[in-house]
Amino acid sequence: MHKxxxxxxxxxxxxxxxxxxxxxxxxxxxxxxxxxxxGWLLVTxxxxxxxxxxxxxxxxxxxxxxxxxRQVSHEHPFPKLLxxxxxxxxxxxxxxxxxxxxxxxxxxxxxxxxxxxxxxPVENVVEPLREIKDADELTTLRRAIALTDxxxxxVVARLTPTTTERQxxxxxxxxxxxxxxxALAFPSIVAAGPNGAQPHASPSDEPLGSxxxxxxxxxxxxxxxxxxxxxxxxxxxxxxxxxxxxxxxxEAHRRVIAGLRPGLPAHEADALAREHIAAAGYGEQFGHGLxxxxxxxxxxGPALRRASPNLGSAPLRAGMVTSVxxxxxxxxxxxxxxxxxxxxxxAGCEVLSQxxxxxxx
Ligand code: ZN
Ligand code: ZN
Numbered sequence: 001m002h003k004x005x006x007x008x009x010x011x012x013x014x015x016x017x018x019x020x021x022x023x024x025x026x027x028x029x030x031x032x033x034x035x036x037x038x039g040w041l042l043v044t045x046x047x048x049x050x051x052x053x054x055x056x057x058x059x060x061x062x063x064x065x066x067x068x069x070r071q072v073s074h075e076h077p078f079p080k081l082l083x084x085x086x087x088x089x090x091x092x093x094x095x096x097x098x099x100x101x102x103x104x105x106x107x108x109x110x111x112x113x114x115x116x117x118x119x120x121p122v123e124n125v126v127e128p129l130r131e132i133k134d135a136d137e138l139t140t141l142r143r144a145i146a147l148t149d150x151x152x153x154x155v156v157a158r159l160t161p162t163t164t165e166r167q168x169x170x171x172x173x174x175x176x177x178x179x180x181x182x183a184l185a186f187p188s189i190v191a192a193g194p195n196g197a198q199p200h201a202s203p204s205d206e207p208l209g210s211x212x213x214x215x216x217x218x219x220x221x222x223x224x225x226x227x228x229x230x231x232x233x234x235x236x237x238x239x240x241x242x243x244x245x246x247x248x249x250x251e252a253h254r255r256v257i258a259g260l261r262p263g264l265p266a267h268e269a270d271a272l273a274r275e276h277i278a279a280a281g282y283g284e285q286f287g288h289g290l291x292x293x294x295x296x297x298x299x300x301g302p303a304l305r306r307a308s309p310n311l312g313s314a315p316l317r318a319g320m321v322t323s324v325x326x327x328x329x330x331x332x333x334x335x336x337x338x339x340x341x342x343x344x345x346x347a348g349c350e351v352l353s354q355x356x357x358x359x360x361x
Contacts, residue, residue, distance in 0.1 A: 001033050001066045007129050009045055017095045019044040020125060021082075024100040026296035027126040029224055032064040040078060041067065047089055051078050079112030086117045095122040131293055131301045132319035137225065138343065141295070141321055142352060144181075144227040145341055147220045149355040151175035152231065161210040161235050165190040165203035172218050181220035185227055185298050189217035196232075196335035199288055199327060210236035213246075213334040219298070226298040228323050229353045230339030242336075243360050245328050248280040249336045250357070252326040256290065260342060260349040262318045267307035269316065273326040274306070282328045291323040294341060320344040321352070 008031060012020055022028050022041035032041055032050055036059055039052035050060055050067035060069045070085065072078050086094070096106070098121030109119060133141065155171045163171075168190040176184060191201035193212040201215075208214050213234060219227035232249075234242060252273035259272045270290040277286045289305030302320055307313045316322075322344070327337030340353035 001031065001064070003134075004031050004129065005043065005048055005066060008043055008126060011125055011129065012043070012095075013045070015095075015122070015125070017093075017120070017122065017125075019089070019091050019094045020122070021094050021096040021101075021119075022126060023105075024097050024126070026130070026224075026300075027097065027100075030126065030130050030296055032067050034060060034064040034067070035224065036060075040082075042082070042085055042094070044089055044091065047085075049085055051081055079108050082109065083112050083114065083116065086113060091117050093118050093120055095120045095125070097122065097125070099123055127301055130295055132317060133295060133321050133343075134319075137295065138321070140223050140225045141227070141341070144185075144220050144222040144225050145229070145352045146354070147176065147179045147181055147222060148218060148227040148229050149353060151179050151181075151220070152216065152218060152229065152355045156216070156231075156233060159208060159214075159233075159235060161208055163208050164205050165192055165195065165208065166205055168208060168216070169203040172216070176218070176220045179220070181222055182224075183221045185219035185221045185294075189215060189230075191215045191335065193334050194332055197329045197331045197333065199329055199335065199337065208235055211238060211242075213238075213242055213336055215335055215337055217337065217339065224296050226294045226296075227353075228294050228298060228339065228341060229355055230325055230327075230337045231355055231357060232336045232338060233358060238358075241333075245282070245330070246336050246358060247360060248277060248282060249326050249328055249338055250360075252276040253324060253338045253340070256324045256326070257340075257342065257349060257351060260316065260324070260344065262344055262346065263315050265307075265313045265315050266302050266304045267313035269304045270306055273324075277326060277328060285328045285330055286326060287329065288325075288327070291325050291339075293320060293322050295321065316344050318344050318346050 036056035042049040048067045051070045053072045169188045190203045192208045192214045195201045196215040217230040256272045291304040293300040325339030329335040342349040
């Protein structure tokens, strides 16, 4: 954690910010180790304070030893404690995470600070630090991914054409929880036949059926970290149209895995898949981006998607963990998506997801 605080202080110095108030739960956990549901961090070049209430006093001592606890209570609400810290540290400006502070909270803080310090909105100060995973994070991610793979393999063998999407989703959830997951990373997607034409369908009472595509998108959350994996399966015999579409997606996926490397701009990674899918005539049927980073959030940087004119696309770096999830979605027929998590390495990338895929010989 000390290393992460050092990195944050460097980022603050670079932006000439004297202090950062951190309230996004994933950022709070990343910097401090604190897993409680309520808390604020105040980080300056010399101080690292954690404000939370009595529910979490013992937990702070155990999880966040690098931070000094300031206990919030009825008599000492957070805005009042922040004013005391500002006075003590001689701060005249505090940056806050504008994407994670409500208007009401902001109003309360401005009032409490009584013009002693101003609040400056900032974005994406901690998030870029989270994009590169350290050894501890990779160990946890690998465990979460292995658990996800195992749950998929155990359940897929027991699915039949009369199993409904909802039942399949529950079987997956049960397998993930019994396997040791803290929770699901997100509600599982099980989408059979035409339901799979929506990339993010919700499970229904529709039976899985036979001979048609079934998209299964699932992942566990373990010690705060998220896994994310999609397979498209068929019960019974797939037809020629299925194989034609599946082969395009599988080849797009393969091209990305072969082409990912540090230095490659994120939008070019997206293009590796998109150009292949478009050349096969399905460009319009691949609406979403190629992939997203995972970690303490299920969706985080880097974003592997088309470049937009005003948004640059940063080069990929070794140590990033991202999904690679090309797909084709056809109204009235269904969809095919294949999603693996991969780790960017100095040499290219390592595919972390190991759940079996369909293989068309
Ligand atoms: Zn997914
Ligand atoms: Zn994903």
